[in-house]
Amino acid sequence: MKLNLNIQPLSSWLNVTHQPLVISGPCSAETEEQLLATARLLKATGKVSVLRAGIWKPRTRPGEFEGIGSIGLEWLNKAKAETGLPIAVEVANAKHVKEALAAGVDILWIGARSTVNPFTVQEIADALEGHDVPVMIKNPINPDLSLWVGALERINRAGITKIAAIHRGFSSFEKTAFRNQPMWDLAISLKTLIPDLPILNDPSHICGSRELLPFIAQKALDLDMQGLMIEAHIDPSVAWTDAAQQVTPAALSEMIDGFVLRKAESKNPEFTDKLAVMREKIDQIDDQIFQKLGERMKIVEQIGEFKRDNDVTILQVSRWDEILQKRTAYGSVLKLEKDFTAKILELIHSESIRKQTAIMNATKAELG
Numbered sequence: 001m002k003l004n005l006n007i008q009p010l011s012s013w014l015n016v017t018h019q020p021l022v023i024s025g026p027c028s029a030e031t032e033e034q035l036l037a038t039a040r041l042l043k044a045t046g047k048v049s050v051l052r053a054g055i056w057k058p059r060t061r062p063g064e065f066e067g068i069g070s071i072g073l074e075w076l077n078k079a080k081a082e083t084g085l086p087i088a089v090e091v092a093n094a095k096h097v098k099e100a101l102a103a104g105v106d107i108l109w110i111g112a113r114s115t116v117n118p119f120t121v122q123e124i125a126d127a128l129e130g131h132d133v134p135v136m137i138k139n140p141i142n143p144d145l146s147l148w149v150g151a152l153e154r155i156n157r158a159g160i161t162k163i164a165a166i167h168r169g170f171s172s173f174e175k176t177a178f179r180n181q182p183m184w185d186l187a188i189s190l191k192t193l194i195p196d197l198p199i200l201n202d203p204s205h206i207c208g209s210r211e212l213l214p215f216i217a218q219k220a221l222d223l224d225m226q227g228l229m230i231e232a233h234i235d236p237s238v239a240w241t242d243a244a245q246q247v248t249p250a251a252l253s254e255m256i257d258g259f260v261l262r263k264a265e266s267k268n269p270e271f272t273d274k275l276a277v278m279r280e281k282i283d284q285i286d287d288q289i290f291q292k293l294g295e296r297m298k299i300v301e302q303i304g305e306f307k308r309d310n311d312v313t314i315l316q317v318s319r320w321d322e323i324l325q326k327r328t329a330y331g332s333v334l335k336l337e338k339d340f341t342a343k344i345l346e347l348i349h350s351e352s353i354r355k356q357t358a359i360m361n362a363t364k365a366e367l368g
């Protein structure tokens with residue numbers, strides 16, 4: 001399924017001065033000096049297209065630094081005047097939107113803790129009505145694609161067509177090396193649902209620590225994401241917020257130099273010919289897989305009828321266990337990941353159960 005949003009291509013509203021698009025700046029604007037010094041160095045790299053800074057910070061606990069507030073808009077404008085970089089800030093309510101628009105902020109973004117709440121997103125959307133400002137929408141903290149889509153729709157319905165999504169990872173109880181789980185599948189599903197939507201990646205919030213940044217940023221680029229938002233600070237060791245995930249402008253510049261830029265397609269005929277041959281093979285194999293799945297389901301239906309006529313239960317735990325063990329072992333011989341095999345088998349089993357349940361519950365009339 002595709003969703004129809006009225007979206008302008010990123011290139012029509014954002015001047016990307018260096019590939020890939022990098023939006024950078026401190027997690028928080030702390031002082032005028034810190035912001036200006038960071039902005040100057042970022043500009044000097046020649047690799048940053050937009051300056052970002054948080055001035056209203058949604059913090060988990062009260063009493064933490066909650067952002068420098070509106071004065072930060074003046075500092076951002078000074079940085080803009082000096083460097084020529086367009087400026088971006090996070091907005092979380094109508095008051096923020098009004099102040100940011102009055103200050104001439106070039107790009108607004110909605111944070112993960114706001115996207116999660118449709119009331120907040122609607123309040124922001126209402127405040128945006130009649131303005132032609134670009135808006136970037138981070139994924140909600142929880143892995144709920146509909147909430148993310150809903151937020152994009154609300155902003156789009158307010159008449160905003162310069163829209164992008166930002167993938168910043170998802171909160172989870174699971175303890176891993178990441179601060180927020182990337183769950184790439186969700187970003188891929190969003191792109192599949194709204195192909196015109198530019199999606200940027202925010203490796204800083206996914207990683208939570210600067211060491212992992214290049215790996216996640218490269219993966220995002222390899223997944224054809226259209227840009228990166230990476231936090232940078234003149235001296236991350238003394239940053240007031242998110243010190244572990246910020247990098248110096250020099251480190252950012254080095255990281256960008258290390259990226260391998262891959263294009264979505266190649267026009268080289270040698271490449272396209274070989275790819276076409278390999279894709280033809282994939283098409284044939286997929287046809288065979290579906291043919292076999294269809295055949296399997298026919299037998300599952302026959303078993304369902306047989307069970308119904310003999311009053312035998314649908315679920316057969318020991319048989320299914322036997323299948324799981326055999327197929328998993330065979331899968332690993334074929335170098336298939338255990339997880340992958342398990343997911344496919346689970347899907348097949350639940351479809352078998354669905355089909356047999358329908359057969360068991362069919363009325364005599366339906367059976368003919």
Ligand SMILES: O=C(O)C(=O)C[C@]1(C(=O)O)C=C[C@@H](O)C=C1
Pocket residue numbers: 300303304314315316317319320323348349352353356
């Ligand atoms: O073997 C059966 O009894 C079936 O109905 C087939 C099947 C399967 O899909 O392989 C389906 C449901 C059972 O739980 C076990 C296996």
